[in-house]
Amino acid sequence: MSLRHAVLGLLSEGSASGYDLMKLFDLSLANVWPATQSQLYSELGKLAEAGLVDVTAEGPRGRKEYTITEKGLAELRHWLTEVPPARVLRSxxxxxxxxxxxxxxxxxxxxxxxxxxxxxxxxxxxxxxxxxxxxxxxxxxxxxxxxxxxxxxxxxxxxxxxxxxxxxxx
Amino acid sequence: MSLRHAVLGLLSEGSASGYDLMKLFDLSLANVWPATQSQLYSELGKLAEAGLVDVTAEGPRGRKEYTITEKGLAELRHWLTEVPPARVLRSxxxxxxxxxxxxxxxxxxxxxxxxxxxxxxxxxxxxxxxxxxxxxxxxxxxxxxxxxxxxxxxxxxxxxxxxxxxxxxx
DNA sequence: CAGCTCATGTAATGGGTTACATGATTTT
DNA sequence: AAAATCATGTAACCCATTACATGAGCTG
Known part of the structure; x- marks a missing residue:
């Protein structure tokens, strides 16, 4: 369940659209937590439904800008400090x-x-x-x-x- | 698709049942390629259907002993020497x-x-x-x-x- | 005969990958 | 006007995890 936190983490640095996030993933997290486009969009939907992010603007071509909520930030911090990282090295x-x-x-x-x-x-x-x-x-x-x-x-x-x-x- | 090769690899050392393989997994491959019991049994079924392993004996309590076939050995060697390992480090x-x-x-x-x-x-x-x-x-x-x-x-x-x-x- | 170990399987759920589908806007 | 980029979404499939279900055979 860490894609969720990867998305929250990126959004904690600033609002972005799914498309923006995709690019961010590719250039920063790609080697640590790769994600595909379809995964991202569906995760954003779930995050919005759970109230961890909000759609704060809509732009051309159906662009939706997502912003992390207080609840989302709390979840991110909780994950960072209290959830023990479960490493499964499958090589x-x-x-x-x-x-x-x-x-x-x-x-x-x-x-x-x-x-x-x-x-x-x-x-x-x-x-x-x-x-x-x-x-x-x-x-x-x-x-x-x-x-x-x-x-x-x-x-x-x-x-x-x-x-x-x-x-x-x- | 590497569980398949993990199973073939273990069977290449000697015949075994699903139950035996489970124990072998836990004590040798657990930290490199963990597998669950249900995964193992269904993979063995698929391997048998594909002709990569045979059921060579049946014991008490429905025990089935699996043996790797020539085709299975060929597949194992092919994988070892010709398929480039795709590492996805997700941490x-x-x-x-x-x-x-x-x-x-x-x-x-x-x-x-x-x-x-x-x-x-x-x-x-x-x-x-x-x-x-x-x-x-x-x-x-x-x-x-x-x-x-x-x-x-x-x-x-x-x-x-x-x-x-x-x-x-x- | 109680309890442990052996032994196999199924079902439900979730995450990840690939492919498909669609179309608006900007750039050349 | 064509091509590139922006932008979102759906569907099918596979793999992995967890939980459930069942029972046979050995051991004390």
């Missing part, structure tokens, strides 16, 4: 590692070296966008940088692990 | 970080220190089970140790990050 990549014994050592190593390479690329990518976000004093940028740093460390760990793991085989 | 924990600006710096720090503490406990837990799995020469143990090492590095990174992030606030 396709790690699942395969369990079964690498079913293929040849060469294939297993190739898999791991592919993962190392992917992590290296991810690392580069993060470094390249770091520059773009390093100015920016709004909340989303400030805390977004903490998330980016997490991603950076994760990618580095992953690369090192994949290189180490290759050596364990054979 | 409740990181999502909150984006919105920590909505609560007081004290609350934000408390959140991060809670995460550091959780990571520390996770690290301890991994170290404690490391001893138990360190012998064991079957495929699942050998490659399971690579996964465990990943978990260890991840937990350590997470702890260090959460401690670092706390210092960035304020």
């Amino acid at each position: 396709d990549m790690l699942l395969r590692v369990f079964f690498l014994g079913r293929v040849s050592p060469e294939e297993a190593k190739a898999y791991l070296s592919g993962q190392a390479e992917l992590a290296r690329k991810q690392l580069e990518h993060i470094e390249s966008i770091r520059g773009l976000v390093e100015n920016g004093t709004d909340n989303l940028s400030v805390y977004g940088r903490l998330v980016l740093e997490y991603g950076h460390r994760l990618a580095r760990s992953q690369q090192e692990w994949a290189e180490w793991a290759q050596k364990q085989i054979g | 409740d924990m990181l999502l909150r970080v984006f919105f920590l600006g909505r609560v007081s710096p004290e609350e934000a720090k408390a959140y991060l220190s809670g995460q550091a503490e959780l990571a520390r406990k996770q690290l301890e837990h991994i170290e404690s089970i490391r001893g138990l799995v360190e012998n064991g020469t079957d495929n699942l143990s050998v490659y399971g140790r690579l996964v465990l090492e990943y978990g260890h590095r991840l937990a350590r990174s997470q702890q260090e990050w959460a401690e670092w992030a706390q210092k960035q606030i304020g």
